[in-house]
Amino acid sequence: MSSEYQTTETLDVTGQSCPMPVVKTKQAIDDLEAGDVLEVVATDSGSMSDIQGWAGGTDGVALLEQVADDDRYIHYVEKTGE
Amino acid sequence: MSTEHSPPSTDDADLEFDPAELQALRERVAALEETAADGDDGTKMTIVATQGSFDMAYPPLILASTAAAFGWDVVVFHTFWGLDILHEEKSADLKLSAVGNPNMPIPNAIAALPGMDTVATRLMQKRIDDNGTATIEELIDLSLESGVDLQACQMTIELMDYDEDDFYDGVTTGVGAATALQHMADSDIQLFV
Numbered sequence: 061m062s063s064e065y066q067t068t069e070t071l072d073v074t075g076q077s078c079p080m081p082v083v084k085t086k087q088a089i090d091d092l093e094a095g096d097v098l099e100v101v102a103t104d105s106g107s108m109s110d111i112q113g114w115a116g117g118t119d120g121v122a123l124l125e126q127v128a129d130d131d132r133y134i135h136y137v138e139k140t141g142e
Numbered sequence: 143m144s145t146e147h148s149p150p151s152t153d154d155a156d157l158e159f160d161p162a163e164l165q166a167l168r169e170r171v172a173a174l175e176e177t178a179a180d181g182d183d184g185t186k187m188t189i190v191a192t193q194g195s196f197d198m199a200y201p202p203l204i205l206a207s208t209a210a211a212f213g214w215d216v217v218v219f220h221t222f223w224g225l226d227i228l229h230e231e232k233s234a235d236l237k238l239s240a241v242g243n244p245n246m247p248i249p250n251a252i253a254a255l256p257g258m259d260t261v262a263t264r265l266m267q268k269r270i271d272d273n274g275t276a277t278i279e280e281l282i283d284l285s286l287e288s289g290v291d292l293q294a295c296q297m298t299i300e301l302m303d304y305d306e307d308d309f310y311d312g313v314t315t316g317v318g319a320a321t322a323l324q325h326m327a328d329s330d331i332q333l334f335v
Contacts, residue, residue, distance in 0.1 A: 076276070077275050078275075079204045082208055083207050083208060083284055083288070087288075
């Protein structure tokens with residue numbers, strides 16, 4: 061999908077709605093190391109705003125990019141610290 | 143790096159500050175920062191959940207599990223009908239009320255007939271399944287896993303003649319209004335549902 065990031069792991073939350081994309085992203089990020097990039101694949105259109113809000117309000121993560129691709133919403137979240 | 147949101151250069155600004163005044167302001171800011179950092183760090187939220195209908199069980203659990211994903215310290219104090227959300231047996235059988243619900247496409251006179259609450263609940267359950275919305279049990283598990291303190295009001299446990307063992311593992315019992323108020327006083331966000 062994206063060639064700009066070295067995606068460490070992909071989280072599939074397709075078919076799931078609020079609050080699952082955010083909650084599962086948080087859990088997946090917890091299992092990664094600093095510098096890792098998580099790709100989150102969602103079908104919930106609200107995840108565009110929610111992942112952005114979560115990443116903006118949470119320490120140790122950075123939202124690199126969000127892509128709306130047909131009916132899929134793909135988010136790239138980097139774990140920047142602990 | 144990126145200078146998209148870089149602050150305006152101070153070189154161009156009108157530097158008409160009195161150095162003494164500036165110094166006093168700096169000290170004031172430092173003092174305030176220390177006060178703000180004193181004691182609690184991090185955001186706290188307290189939700190009081192008083193409703194035990196199928197639809198009203200969702201908002202507190204969704205907000206609590208999401209807040210935990212932000213790393214917030216979250217307490218949900220369940221009292222009166224809200225207690226049923228944490229009750230293992232009752233939680234699986236929460237009902238949507240067909241009567242007095244203006245969102246129901248049927249008149250109250252018909253909604254009051256026996257079995258209509260079950261019908262309304264089944265319809266809602268189907269929508270929830272179709273939409274990929276989490277179940278109440280999933281949200282409770284997620285909340286507990288992520289460190290949300292789900293509290294069951296002791297007075298209501300006794301009032302409803304429940305047993306402390308009736309609740310999901312991990313639920314805090316033996317707490318009352320004072321415990322809830324104490325956390326509310328420390329919280330940045332307090333919600334009553």
